[in-house]
Amino acid sequence: MLDANDILLSMKGLHIEGRTDEEWIEIVKGVDLELSKGEVLGLIGESGAGKSTIGLAAMGFARDGCRISGGEITFDGINMRTASEATKRGLRGRRIAYVAQSAAASFNPAHKLIDQYSEGPVKHGVMSREEAESDATDLYRRMQLPDPDSIGFRYPHQVSGGQLQRAMTAMAMACRPDLIIFDEPTTALDVTTQIEVLAAIRDIVEQFDTAALYITHDLAVVAQMADRIKVLLKGEEVEESDTRSMLASPTQDYTKSLWAVRTHARPEQPPVIEGKPVLSVRNVTAGYGAVDVLKDVSFDIHPRRTVAVVGESGSGKSTTARVITGLLPPRRGEVLFNGEALPPDFRRRTRDQLRQAQMIYQMADTALNPKLKIRELVGRPAQMYLGLRGKALEERIRELLSLIEMEPGDYIDRLPSELSGGQKQRIGIARALAAEPQFIICDEVTSALDQLVAEGILKLLDRLQGEFDLAYMFITHDLATVKAIADEVVVMKDGVVVEMGPKSEMFQPPHDPYTELLLSSVPEMDPDWLTGLLEARATAADN
């Protein structure tokens, strides 16, 4: 299939080990990989699959505490395992470039973009400083960055996240490398920004005929970018084939299960005709300092319903949650709970008012006190609100753990650090349930989790809602999650509710233009989706 002369990068039987406490554990267990010139290979898998580790190994590099323990890595005839540091240094940046997940964390905040751009080509002696600067402007233009002539003279904090990610891709292109490794370049971005970055990356890779390793956990994204896809699981290859046949007919069960995640959807509920809402937000205007982050926001949440609040970062979703919980007293407007106005400041609320509205956080890592055992984390709300003591408390904790599908005997005495990400999030749910609330705010609860794990959490929340008559407010930027769990949708932009209504109406036209933009920006599994979308938008703009 591949012409031997065309092969740019090849890995044979690659083994990489990582050190934990006393022993070496295999992270990558014998992966083979071939990449020919100008080809884009997508690497997908959950966290812990070894995607990033393989990406770095392509540059002959292993992270601190890791070592490449076996196999061959050949880049254009050079054995990367035996090459000297000087040889590898000569290749890195010049012939192999790397685009990191978080451009904001990877740029040096103390230098201007163009200085950082020029550093590579000047160091490698490819260009003079002046050439590098004019080249940077050219690439910034090709990446469709605003003000290409002057944007390079800004500092990283002066440009947006999506622009920074494009500036980083331009920087990787500076020496016109043969191979670029993209390590989840759009994961930290909003869907609307993601489109721009994806389009820019794809264009530039095609223009310069660069080969790329595209690492991501998002199937729909990789479908747009890659010629071939390799699926990884726990350091081993599951399967590999070209994009279209992989999407059409995956052969392995694991791949099929990945594909299936996106199809989970909650049955449509009859619309709410009458009845008192559990929670109403009435004409709330709130903000920090002199700035109003929320402007006249109103919506209702009915018992046993899930209301998804959608919008990109900065739209005021989380601020709404802070107003409801009482962390941020609103300037105007009020929050009603079962028809009764809640005191704006949580410190003035009664214990029962606090109990009725619970919150589940996005980052389970920071939401659970790392020094407390599960017993206390889950037991404390029950002890505090319901006055459970001794044996009754112990039984309640065990019951709660069983509810979230965790074996009480195994987990009750563990610390959060001894749990996986999904399990931590389950403990967060158990803690909210322990208070026996009527209403739970879920703040991006699945966005830090792998797809399969996230699906498990969504199903659990769904089941609990039925069992305990809970109302959810589900804050998310991911429309796939909305499809999966919501009954009603509230779309927010710049602190204003743009559109709201039942889910079925929201996903049917006609839409508000912003809703339309959000909906159309969600990547689909179709490999032609991005091309089609960009064409459609271009025609729309022309008209």
Add this chain to the structure above:
Amino acid sequence: MGLITGMFWLAVAIVLGLAAGWIFRVAVVAASPRPIARELRTAPLTASFGMLVILIYIVVAVFAPLVAPFPETEVVGTEYQPWDDVHVLGTDNLGRDMLSRLIFAARNTVGIAFITTALAFILGVMTGLLAASVGGWVDQVLSRAVDVLMAIPALIFALLLLTIVGTSIVNMILVIALIDSTRVFRLARAVAMNIVVMDYVEAARLRGEGLLRLNIREILPNAMAPLVAEFGLRFCFVFLMISALSFLGLGIQPPTADWGSMVKDNATLISFGDITPLLPAGAIALLTVCVNFVVDWQLHRASGLKE
């Protein structure tokens, strides 16, 4: 020549020290119950040596009357007797037995330093956590008060306060504890500031937890690692401060034995090339180093740092 022999004996001392640490660790691991033994097995040799020495200091301090060959304050010989079989380390400027006084001083100096540091920590950590968790004007008032106290050099401030309130052991403990608590306050507040913004603290506040529980269960456990490290350092500083005050005549009053004043009393001997007056200083140095060995190990464990 002198340098080379000196270095040789230093190397011998280090090897012996580590060997002693190793033997100590093996012995303790064998003697203690399982969970503790597992923890102790991870102790590096330096920490084992540190624990051994601290243990010896404690035993000596507690059983001082039994260990010491002579009473603490009694004149038992002529002044400045050289080392011999009866007075192993000679006698001091008044003819008291040097070894016995060294042993009794362990009791006074270490005990007082420990009480003082503990007091400084109780005061500093309580106010520091309060400032961080309440914020607002409480934080302002406490922080500015601490700024004022810290603006005055510690030793001079201590001298000043001691001249005002009069020199006694209780007064000295209170004065040093107050001065050192300002340093502890700064650290505790800074560490707590970073913890207060975590989601789990927000969750606890929203749950309606009181201030006391918020601080003790949510904030303090997560601030322990830096605070423990600070305790070790602070203990040494307090220790040195007590010795410095005693050296200046405002600390532990004669005839009570104390390492700081012992250096001062016998300082004349240094002119004659006798190292005896340096022994109390050596005792201070050794304890300081050993406390820090143990604290480093604990810090390493608590923070999960890898080398």
